[in-house]
Amino acid sequence: MIRPLPYCTTLSHVKASIETIDNRILELEALRKLYEDKETELEQEEQI
Numbered sequence: 001m002i003r004p005l006p007y008c009t010t011l012s013h014v015k016a017s018i019e020t021i022d023n024r025i026l027e028l029e030a031l032r033k034l035y036e037d038k039e040t041e042l043e044q045e046e047q048i
Helices: 011-047
Strands: none
Touching: none
């Protein structure tokens, strides 16, 4: 869970929020790759 920064009152709150942010970044990068693959696929279909 990403806590709003003013509510991060302990080190564990901050670390948990950072971990969640990092995991979301990885998920978004994977999702971006799927979209890029689809884009390439559609571009190749248009060239045919």
